[in-house]
Amino acid sequence: xxxxxxxxxxxxxxxxxxxxxxxxxxxxxxxxxxxxxxxxxxxxxxxxxxxxxxxxxxxxxxxxxxxxxxxxxxxxxxxxxxxxxxxxxxxxxxxxxxxxxxxxxxxxxxxxxxxxxxxxxxxxxxxxxxxxxxxxxxxxxxxxxxxxxxxxxxxxxxxxxxxxxxxxxxxxxxxxxxxxxxxxxxxxxxxxxxxxxxxxxxxxxxxxxxxxxxxxxxxxxxxxxxxxxxxxxxxxxxxxxxxxxxxxxxxxxxxxxxxxxxxxxxxxxxxxxxxxxxxxxxxxxxxxxxxxxxxxxxxxxxxxxxxxxxxxxxxxxxxxxxx
Amino acid sequence: xxxxxxxxxxxxxxxxxxxxxxxxxxxxxxxxxxxxxxxxxxxxxxxxxxxxxxxxxxxxxxxxxxxxxxxxxxxxxxxxxxxxxxxxxxxxxxxxxxxxxxxxxxxxxxxxxxxxxxxxxxxxxxxxxxxxxxxxxxxxxxxxxxxxxxxxxxxxxxxxxxxxxxxxxxxxxxxxxxxxxxxxxxxxxxxxxxxxxxxxxxxxxxxxxxxxxxxxxxxxxxxxxxxxxxxxxxxxxxxxxxxxxxxxxxxxxxxxxxxxxxxxxxxxxxxxxxxxxxxxxxxxxxxxxxxxxxxxxxxxxxxxxxxxxxxxxxxxxxxxxxxxxxxxxxxxxxxxxxxxxxxxxxxxxxxxxxxxxxxxxxxxxxxxxxxxxxxxxxxxxx
Numbered sequence: 001x002x003x004x005x006x007x008x009x010x011x012x013x014x015x016x017x018x019x020x021x022x023x024x025x026x027x028x029x030x031x032x033x034x035x036x037x038x039x040x041x042x043x044x045x046x047x048x049x050x051x052x053x054x055x056x057x058x059x060x061x062x063x064x065x066x067x068x069x070x071x072x073x074x075x076x077x078x079x080x081x082x083x084x085x086x087x088x089x090x091x092x093x094x095x096x097x098x099x100x101x102x103x104x105x106x107x108x109x110x111x112x113x114x115x116x117x118x119x120x121x122x123x124x125x126x127x128x129x130x131x132x133x134x135x136x137x138x139x140x141x142x143x144x145x146x147x148x149x150x151x152x153x154x155x156x157x158x159x160x161x162x163x164x165x166x167x168x169x170x171x172x173x174x175x176x177x178x179x180x181x182x183x184x185x186x187x188x189x190x191x192x193x194x195x196x197x198x199x200x201x202x203x204x205x206x207x208x209x210x211x212x213x214x215x216x217x218x219x220x221x222x223x224x225x226x227x228x229x230x231x232x233x234x235x236x237x238x239x240x241x242x243x244x245x246x247x248x249x250x251x252x253x254x255x256x257x258x259x260x261x262x263x264x265x266x267x268x269x270x271x272x273x274x275x276x277x278x279x280x281x282x283x284x285x286x287x288x289x290x291x292x293x294x295x296x297x298x299x300x301x302x303x304x305x306x307x308x309x310x311x312x313x314x315x316x317x318x319x320x321x322x323x
Numbered sequence: 324x325x326x327x328x329x330x331x332x333x334x335x336x337x338x339x340x341x342x343x344x345x346x347x348x349x350x351x352x353x354x355x356x357x358x359x360x361x362x363x364x365x366x367x368x369x370x371x372x373x374x375x376x377x378x379x380x381x382x383x384x385x386x387x388x389x390x391x392x393x394x395x396x397x398x399x400x401x402x403x404x405x406x407x408x409x410x411x412x413x414x415x416x417x418x419x420x421x422x423x424x425x426x427x428x429x430x431x432x433x434x435x436x437x438x439x440x441x442x443x444x445x446x447x448x449x450x451x452x453x454x455x456x457x458x459x460x461x462x463x464x465x466x467x468x469x470x471x472x473x474x475x476x477x478x479x480x481x482x483x484x485x486x487x488x489x490x491x492x493x494x495x496x497x498x499x500x501x502x503x504x505x506x507x508x509x510x511x512x513x514x515x516x517x518x519x520x521x522x523x524x525x526x527x528x529x530x531x532x533x534x535x536x537x538x539x540x541x542x543x544x545x546x547x548x549x550x551x552x553x554x555x556x557x558x559x560x561x562x563x564x565x566x567x568x569x570x571x572x573x574x575x576x577x578x579x580x581x582x583x584x585x586x587x588x589x590x591x592x593x594x595x596x597x598x599x600x601x602x603x604x605x606x607x608x609x610x611x612x613x614x615x616x617x618x619x620x621x622x623x624x625x626x627x628x629x630x631x632x633x634x635x636x637x638x639x640x641x642x643x644x645x646x647x648x649x650x651x652x653x654x655x656x657x658x659x660x661x662x663x664x665x666x667x668x669x670x671x672x673x674x675x676x677x678x679x680x681x682x683x684x685x686x687x688x689x690x691x692x693x694x695x696x697x698x699x700x701x702x703x704x705x
Contacts, residue, residue: 097442106507118419135560139448
């Protein structure tokens with residue numbers, strides 16, 4: 001089989017539930033994050049308010065623009081956009097129910113209706129970035145971001161596009177008990193929200209990391225064995241290994257994976273963003289904030305045991321030549 | 324570009340369960356407009372809809388998987404494929420979401436208890452996983468939600484999964500149900516035509532919403548000289564002009580059609596017929612007409628719109644209109660554009676006004692959605 005063209009990570013940005021955008025601003029969550037108003041941050045990052053934009057669109061706008069601002073060059077127009085979101089516009093959709101059904105007024109607000117379209121965030125990402133290429137919104141519960149990333153990776157490998165902006169976004173909602181039921185969280189898990197964006201390219205220059213693989217494991221596959229095999233296959237000699245466990249993994253499973261991979265350092269990124277379907281995007285993008293060379297592996301599973309892995313090589317210094 | 328064979332088609336629409344019923348209706352030139360009985364709206368008398376018969380399906384949240392499985396059964400039977408053959412297949416669903424299912428559950432609880440509740444909003448991917456589990460699908464499962472181009476994009480993504488060797492077979496579903504919220508939202512935006520959809524007509528005023536589910540079974544083509552219906556290529560892009568309206572000169576629509584032709588390795592004059600998006604909304608039809616004029620010039624092939632027959636099925640329309648259109652072509656005819664009685668002279672293009680015999684060759688199908696999400700498919704018929 002022919003060697004596939006490598007895909008590099010040129011920039012990344014993670015926006016946490018307190019509007020935190022860099023490692024120094026992260027706050028460790030003891031419980032659910034307090035509601036955070038993004039309007040001021042939108043003005044500062046985007047340069048203008050986004051009138052009528054939903055909270056989810058604001059998360060996407062700030063996350064994607066932060067990522068693009070960290071690029072050392074202007075992203076070209078033919079950048080493809082892939083957005084993963086698990087619950088999508090849950091707040092706007094909930095609001096529409098209260099407008100349309102009794103005892104509401106019976107009619108939908110046109111702005112809320114437009115904003116409730118699941119692809120609205122991806123539209124704003126493209127509009128603010130001036131991108132006129134492929135634009136996909138993937139929504140597949142725990143694996144929404146993983147699938148967005150895999151589609152992007154495959155398109156880049158195939159040469160369909162030379163660069164792509166890939167993100168994961170989700171918002172939380174109230175009441176808490178309803179939200180926990182919607183995404184089937186345990187009561188002890190903080191319901192988080194946030195955004196994570198990666199700018200990917202086939203070009204080696206400016207690389208801060210390399211996206212090596214997005215893999216799907218069938219239900220019943222042993223996670224520890226799959227991780228060990230991945231490390232054996234992709235780790236460079238003397239390279240550190242970091243494991244980013246997803247929100248569906250129970251603490252006991254994480255501990256077991258740690259024992260199975262004694263050389264791996266566990267990155268407990270969920271402590272700063274809370275739990276949501278696309279937390280993987282936050283975790284991976286936030287890891288890029290830290291200039292520490294490692295093979296980073298994100299792992300999550302769904303409720304019946306199917307798992308997906310994201311494997312990336314992260315460089316210690318953006319100027320380092322990869323490989 | 325490797326062609327992807329279109330094996331089986333299944334359709335649940337306002338014409339009934341089964342593709343043949345829809346094809347029969349389209350051949351007769353009979354629109355699929357029905358009374359709206361699922362729920363009451365304050366503007367009930369000011370709209371036209373295409374509602375299917377829900378009586379064979381369970382109520383509430385369970386309705387969506389059951390309706391999907393009806394379409395899947397037809398597609399598998401048409402392809403002569405057992406459900407067991409889907410074990411390693413991919414399932415890709417295109418939908419605007421499952422508002423209709425959440426609403427059905429909300430109405431059920433309200434009717435039973437008399438109390439309002441928090442809506443049963445689920446991640447749209449939930450239904451895909453449930454259907455995959457019911458069908459024993461162990462391959463990739465994903466849901467695309469890109470407004471009215473959702474299931475056209477699902478077809479493109481599924482074709483890529485096959486071309487890249489991820490799977491040998493993929494089941495694509497387009498799903499949309501009538502929703503009180505969607506009807507109310509489009510009514511608030513003044514985008515529903517009280518007379519129903521009149522694509523490219525001088526008096527057009529907007530859309531007519533419908534509900535339908537379609538299943539399309541795709542497989543790798545056995546040889547490059549194969550015949551039969553196949554997906555030759557396609558494209559998707561974002562028109563960043565405006566969140567709800569197209570670039571008026573049709574430039575982005577033309578661009579996606581050009582990209583689709585390039586992907587299929589074809590030229591504009593290879594296209595034998597176009598299935599237009601044709602929503603009947605003044606601005607979108609105008610932009611679409613400009614795009615077709617610009618791309619095809621004097622050699623514009625016959626084109627038609629299906630949305631008065633089937634309703635605008637939003638996220639489902641990619642798969643639904645592909646299934647219905649191919650069904651008609653296989654039956655030997657191109658359906659005329661129902662609802663267009665006086666073509667708009669300002670558009671300077673005229674949609675098909677009468678049934679025409681179908682011929683084999685490449686076909687273009689276009690889908691343009693909110694959020695500027697556009698998709699164009701190139702299909703070989705015959």
